[in-house]
Amino acid sequence: MITRNLLALAVRSLAGRRASSVAPLLSLAMATGTTFVLLSIAWSLHGAGVSGLLSRLPITRMVVTARQVDLLFLRLGTPLSSLDDRSLQSVRAIEGVEAAWPELVLAMPVSLVGDLLGTTFSTDCAVYGVGGDFFPAGNRPPGFVHREPGAAVPVVLSSQLIDLYNSGFAGSQNLPGLSRNALVGRHFTLFLGTSSFVPALPRDRVLSVRCEVVGLSDAVSVTGVTAPEAYAREWHRWFHGESTPVQYSSIHVEAASSSIVDRVRRDIESLGLQISNPRELAEKIALLSKYLSAAIAAIVVLFLVMAGVGTASTLGLEVTHQAERIGVYRALGASQSDVRRIYMARAAVLGLAGATLGLLPAIGLQVVMGNALEALVPIAANLPPSWREFNPALALISLSLGLATCVVAGIAPAHRAARLDPADALRRAGT
Amino acid sequence: MASVTPALVLEGVGFAVGKNRRDILVNACMQVMPGEICALVGPSGSGKTTILNMISGLLRPTAGSLTVLGVDVGRARDRELARLRSRRMGIVFQNFHLLPGMTSTENALLPAYFGCAPAGEYRARVRDLLGRLGLAPWLDAAAENLSEGQRQRVAIARALLLRPALVLADEPTGNLDDSSAATILSLLIEGAREEGSSLLLATHDRRCLQVVERTFVVDQGRVVPL
Ligand SMILES: Nc1ncnc2c1ncn2[C@@H]1O[C@H](COP(=O)(O)OP(=O)(O)O)[C@@H](O)[C@H]1O
Ligand SMILES: [Mg+2]
Numbered sequence: 001m002i003t004r005n006l007l008a009l010a011v012r013s014l015a016g017r018r019a020s021s022v023a024p025l026l027s028l029a030m031a032t033g034t035t036f037v038l039l040s041i042a043w044s045l046h047g048a049g050v051s052g053l054l055s056r057l058p059i060t061r062m063v064v065t066a067r068q069v070d071l072l073f074l075r076l077g078t079p080l081s082s083l084d085d086r087s088l089q090s091v092r093a094i095e096g097v098e099a100a101w102p103e104l105v106l107a108m109p110v111s112l113v114g115d116l117l118g119t120t121f122s123t124d125c126a127v128y129g130v131g132g133d134f135f136p137a138g139n140r141p142p143g144f145v146h147r148e149p150g151a152a153v154p155v156v157l158s159s160q161l162i163d164l165y166n167s168g169f170a171g172s173q174n175l176p177g178l179s180r181n182a183l184v185g186r187h188f189t190l191f192l193g194t195s196s197f198v199p200a201l202p203r204d205r206v207l208s209v210r211c212e213v214v215g216l217s218d219a220v221s222v223t224g225v226t227a228p229e230a231y232a233r234e235w236h237r238w239f240h241g242e243s244t245p246v247q248y249s250s251i252h253v254e255a256a257s258s259s260i261v262d263r264v265r266r267d268i269e270s271l272g273l274q275i276s277n278p279r280e281l282a283e284k285i286a287l288l289s290k291y292l293s294a295a296i297a298a299i300v301v302l303f304l305v306m307a308g309v310g311t312a313s314t315l316g317l318e319v320t321h322q323a324e325r326i327g328v329y330r331a332l333g334a335s336q337s338d339v340r341r342i343y344m345a346r347a348a349v350l351g352l353a354g355a356t357l358g359l360l361p362a363i364g365l366q367v368v369m370g371n372a373l374e375a376l377v378p379i380a381a382n383l384p385p386s387w388r389e390f391n392p393a394l395a396l397i398s399l400s401l402g403l404a405t406c407v408v409a410g411i412a413p414a415h416r417a418a419r420l421d422p423a424d425a426l427r428r429a430g431t
Numbered sequence: 432m433a434s435v436t437p438a439l440v441l442e443g444v445g446f447a448v449g450k451n452r453r454d455i456l457v458n459a460c461m462q463v464m465p466g467e468i469c470a471l472v473g474p475s476g477s478g479k480t481t482i483l484n485m486i487s488g489l490l491r492p493t494a495g496s497l498t499v500l501g502v503d504v505g506r507a508r509d510r511e512l513a514r515l516r517s518r519r520m521g522i523v524f525q526n527f528h529l530l531p532g533m534t535s536t537e538n539a540l541l542p543a544y545f546g547c548a549p550a551g552e553y554r555a556r557v558r559d560l561l562g563r564l565g566l567a568p569w570l571d572a573a574a575e576n577l578s579e580g581q582r583q584r585v586a587i588a589r590a591l592l593l594r595p596a597l598v599l600a601d602e603p604t605g606n607l608d609d610s611s612a613a614t615i616l617s618l619l620i621e622g623a624r625e626e627g628s629s630l631l632l633a634t635h636d637r638r639c640l641q642v643v644e645r646t647f648v649v650d651q652g653r654v655v656p657l
Binding site for chain 1: 480481484487489490509510512513514516517518522524525526528530533537541542543544545546547548549550589
């Protein structure tokens with residue numbers, strides 16, 4: 001039997017059984033569409049680079065803070081515990097701690113006045129001080145050093161500021177987005193000793209400091225500006241005098257090796273301090289996305305199996321109903337393998353039709369869903385664009401999975417059709 | 432003198448069914464020569480259809496040897512028997528077995544799907560055949576809307592489509608009245624003669640006996656020449 005005749009006969013038998021084809025067509029369409037949407041989501045999770053991020057984060061680097069209380073989503077610092085030089089000494093004394101870099105925080109009101117895109121604005125902010133080696137190797141912003149008196153103070157801002165600005169403020173204020181480098185080289189003025197909360201201090205209690213942004217970093221706090229430690233200590237002495245000890249908002253700790261990280265963590269926690277590891281967070285996210293991918297895979301498999309079982313039973317029923325037709329085919333010259341091929345082709349035609357039927361609305365749905373989500377949730381604009389881009393490879397994979405499901409579902413019925421006793425089928429149909 | 436190979440040879444053919452091997456046929460012997468018009472007669476249930484099914488290779492004899500157009504049906508592989516049916520045999524079934532949901536033309540075209548050329552190439556021959564059988568007005572009629580006699584003609588066209596060397600017809604005059612039966616018989620015989628095919632009619636209808644050249648009687652599981 002030549003392929004052309006085979007396909008013609010398979011298509012003809014599909015057309016002849018329109019009503020009974022509806023259910024498997026729909027379930028296949030559903031399964032294929034769902035597969036495509038879920039694969040797109042899984043793919044964008046993958047594209048978000050969680051695993052790449054994870055591998056870049058150093059496991060030996062930890063951030064130590066004072067014990068904080070988690071209240072749902074809020075993290076409250078308890079006033080009784082703060083980090084000072086004693087905490088720094090104890091952390092440094094722990095065996096296996098190779099280095100510990102404090103992040104000094106100024107305990108004073110500070111306000112910032114600057115201009116951005118032609119608008120002068122002012123805001124309260126915190127001021128931090130860190131040493132140059134606070135930044136992970138290679139990420140130290142150039143120019144982050146103590147300069148001669150009168151020169152602008154070099155400061156570093158959190159790179160998250162750009163993201164926050166772009167995703168929220170710029171959109172709501174109709175302002176253009178900023179690139180990472182847009183802030184570097186800009187100047188602004190810090191007024192130490194005054195803020196909107198404490199406006200009425202005498203003039204000599206306010207120090208104005210001209211600053212220049214020399215870089216952005218993921219390591220520094222998002223709530224303020226970070227200057228070289230020496231400046232921060234100067235400002236602290238100027239405001240509080242010699243006797244008041246400085247306070248640290250966090251201490252960044254580098255463990256000597258990854259094998260002792262766990263013990264170092266326990267030792268630090270036994271000091272009554274809290275520890276977080278950026279890698280831990282990334283691991284949690286990675287694990288979550290792994291679970292999500294597994295769940296997606298499970299749902300996809302479930303849908304395909306359901307569609308497959310439905311298709312198999314429909315095809316099986318069809319073989320039972322078409323016993324006479326099969327007997328006639330055999331008597332007119334179809335071999336067993338011809339009959340098997342006819343029913344396999346029948347399954348493939350059904351699968352291709354169902355999968356295509358499901359894929360088209362799924363692709364539409366992906367675009368509509370993407371646009372709707374971006375309209376409703378502004379932060380969605382910051383997601384990797386892959387999550388709503390049409391990916392032809394994923395469409396092809398979904399199509400193949402739908403088709404393969406149908407073909408697999410067709411194996412048993414096609415086998416049964418081929419093994420059917422034609423003489424018996426004709427005799428039964430005659431009576 | 433060159434000896435002519437028979438179209439059909441049964442030598443001691445037996446057929447038994449079921450767990451306790453109930454014999455339906457025992458030691459059946461017969462021979463049909465190329466171009467011969469023969470009848471297989473016997474009461475209903477005597478085993479005529481079973482013999483035709485064995486000849487077409489849909490059933491295998493459980494004893495003896497059966498050679499059809501040079502092919503040993505007992506030994507041949509399924510594919511070989513399928514090719515034999517497709518290229519060299521035409522079958523008119525007892526109940527026509529036209530497929531519902533298909534037109535006369537599509538039904539008569541069916542055997543072409545199992546041949547080695549695109550089925551569409553036989554469309555003209557199908558229309559010609561159906562026209563010669565008096566079905567020109569019903570070429571595109573659905574099989575289920577045809578009368579008994581018309582269905583039988585479609586079945587004959589289907590059997591003759593690929594110019595078979597052997598035509599098998601099971602109860603071709605079935606429930607037809609005398610004149611229809613006579614027409615159908617002459618159409619079958621003419622068709623066979625035109626192609627030089629052998630024709631074997633299985634029937635319990637005495638009306639058939641007048642038009643055939645040779646008759647075999649099936650009785651009590653045996654086949655004897657009349
Ligand atoms: N597959 C089978 N299983 C059991 N009995 C069968 C089978 N095929 C035929 N028979 C029996 O064999 C006998 C002959 O049947 P059949 O060849 O159809 O006779 P005819 O065509 O002469 O009427 C009948 O009694 C029938 O019931
Ligand atoms: Mg019969």
